[in-house]
Amino acid sequence: MMKSFEDMQAASKESFEAFTASGAALTKGYQAVAQEVADFSKKSFEKSAAQWEKAVAAKTFEKAVEVQQAFAKENFEATVAEFTKLGEIYAAAAKSAFKPFEASFAAFGVKAPVAK
Numbered sequence: 001m002m003k004s005f006e007d008m009q010a011a012s013k014e015s016f017e018a019f020t021a022s023g024a025a026l027t028k029g030y031q032a033v034a035q036e037v038a039d040f041s042k043k044s045f046e047k048s049a050a051q052w053e054k055a056v057a058a059k060t061f062e063k064a065v066e067v068q069q070a071f072a073k074e075n076f077e078a079t080v081a082e083f084t085k086l087g088e089i090y091a092a093a094a095k096s097a098f099k100p101f102e103a104s105f106a107a108f109g110v111k112a113p114v115a116k
Helices: 005-057 061-107
Strands: none
Touching: 005 061
């Protein structure tokens, strides 16, 4: 049985609104990622500059190597933490982008995926 024109028009409007809300959520998520990357880059540059000053000021080669090893460890841990944080931001953006479509999928009997 065909739906009436008004029902089709309402469904189209709901779909467009869901699409628009989803796009806005994705845009907000991408902006958060861009801001986070910019902040991390700035902090990383500042730490690298300070590290270079410490290495140059070292009195012995052994001290310079020790300073560099400590920096490498700290930098690795900070990078892993940053990628974890970015993953969480991306996951939150994906959930927000999917949310407007949940009602549409539920109407067809499709369950929303469960994030782990």
